[in-house]
Amino acid sequence: METRRKASVHPYIPNMIPEVQRQMLDEIGVERIEDLYDIIPDAIKMDRLMDMPPALSEFELKREIDKLLQKNKSANETINFLGAGCWQHFIPAVCDEINQRSEFVTAYAGEPYEDKGRFQSLFEYQSLVAELVDMDVVNVPTFDWAQAASTSLRMASRITGRTEVLLPATIDRDKLMIIANYITPQLSYQLVDFNDPSGELDLEDLKSKVNANTAAVYFENPTFLGTIESQGQQIADIAHAAGALCVVGVDPSSLGVLKPPSQYGADIICGDLQPLGMHMNYGGGQAGFIATRDEEKFVMEYPSRLFGIAPTIVEGEYGFGDVAYDRTSFAHRETGKESVGTQTALWGITAGVYLALLGPYGMQELGQTIMQKSQYAAELLAAIDGVEIRLQSTFFKEFVVDFNGTGKTVREIHRQLLADGIQGGKDLSEDFPELGQCALYCVTEVHAKEELETLAAAIQRACVVKEEVESV
Template sequence: EYQSMMAELLDFDVCNVPTYDGAQAAGTSLRMASRITGRKKALLAGNMNPDRLRVIQTYLDPVMSVEIIGWDRDSGLLDLEDLGSRLAPDVAAVYFENPSYLGAIEDQGEKTARMAHEAGALMVVFVDPSSLGVIQPPSRYGADIACGDIQPLGIHMNYGGGVGGFICTKSDREYVEEYPSRLFGIAPTSGKEWGFGDVAWERTSFANRETAKEFVGTHAALWGIAAAVYLASMGPKGMIDLGKVIMQRSLYARKVIGEIPGVSTSTPSAVCFKEFVVDLTKTGRKVREINGKLLSRGIFGGKDLSEDFPELGQSALFCITEKITMRDIDRLVEVLGDILR
């Protein structure tokens, strides 16, 4: 049931049993692309999650090289001119996140897919599943593989847990054969009834052990059950309502925070989902200092971007989910304004 609902949400034919987490799912997706195309290079968006980038680089290092694609500071979107200059016969996949780590919704998916496919590469897209009630799934704009993390699907905060990666593709054999994780499908039983069973068990790391193409575990599978309960409870309308609430509150937060003197929101022309960048450079304060004062008032400030994105100056990444109320946002603005006065 989990696999069926995830495949419906992503508008793909196949979805796997959860892998360790979203970063591992992204790494596996890119290694799948390498095996499918026979190529050894991945082009990754420069506006992606830096922690996820490090995991992917580690995971790909034995078999693939990585190049970073530039992105536009104003729109927050991929620099397609830079992408075009990097596409070559050795590129297996183009990878980007939608929404990006900095919150921008990537609306150039069709162009990116066309460029990748014309160069003989696949397109891999990492998505937030809670956005898919309001944003088209990657399959609709040409993605060959979609991946992500199921944490937003009703899974509570946890110290190092509460995560599980998903990978979705079409049902073509060349894709199915490259999943190292378990897949379940409908199969006839001895009594001519229908049951559920492993699909192509022999391709999994569990069956191949030391000769497997790569390895996955099953410890995240129970989070898949939790995500399935959440999806069944929400239903299609609930997922649409969820996406609308998040976008409306994010838009409101971005507007009112940007009205604080000395504060502005970066990527001004971007349409955002959950995350957005707040530029605090003109306040003359460091993000670390501001966050310390916010914490003393019971508020977690935005993530300091000065190390991973130094080109953004003293900027912070704020995130608004369905758990954040309008009252929470108003209090943040009041306290932040007080700190900066």
């Protein structure tokens, strides 16, 4: 027997009045609302009412949510060493001051009738990121790095007419899941092995997998595991020799001390803007960028908006607006190469403010500070009995800590760290089982020397506790 819900009129849901519903159903020619879902197989329909608690008033709901939120601990309440795609950096106050102005505070890139300087701000952001990565063209941001990488790979496929891509085995498994979802079934992918203990791409494995249908070879520098890929030019040469494009993902905060990928063969560069003035947020604060040379074959394959500068009819006056708008899905709708809707334009403006504030010397100082502090932290941890730094290549900001020699799991050690007010790194034991009990630790400019020493002491205590228990 069909379970029916008692008819009710909800104040926050439109068209709940029975007479209005009846009029709408008659207009589209169906008897019941349920008839609209006939195409859904009965086997996957719920045939009962949901087991939901009683409805709450607005005050009761707020109180319940506040209780849940109080269980959370922010990075301000712990010493945080968790990175893995969302990193704790210092956010200058001016970033929030500018991005909360009424003329900017929306994710949309905007339209000419509502432009109050947003177009120019996005043009300036694009120019600053282009200078940072040493490319000519930068897009209005995508949602995050994973989407930027996915779109870059689809661009490469359209440019080359090929349907396979090669990805590094060191890639973040969450990012890989998004890329796979975004590019399949039209494109397929293979993972290229990495060398252990260096952490760099296995060039022989790359050569064995690249072929005449390879659209792009994608790698990251620094890698997800923090190591710096010194073979960038060799990887690009292998890709180009096979007629493929070289796509490189990069952490922009590293480019004050590392060469931009354009200088070792990258055709398309992508990455995440989050290190450039964005707070860490649960479910937000991410923004991906894509950069290429100013060549028509690249520009016309961007699905996202691009802003340019042009002279007006008034001599000496310039305006800002869309470049090749007719290539986007805004113009083509369902026949567009890729659909693009709400982007993260506000974070682009924020990144522009951050880069303008720091300038070239500030970015260099940022990179040097991160390098020095992360290297110091690694030295402290490597001095603990049973603890090693797993991958031996030079690293930036993040590094793999090997706990296999301690006889404890990462989960056990991190549980002890939390008790000491420390958020440990990302547990890699599930995503990279070949590494055993390892974790990815992140150190940035926000970490004080004393905090790094506190971390080392806490890990030392966690290991000693294990030894004492065994001796008893």
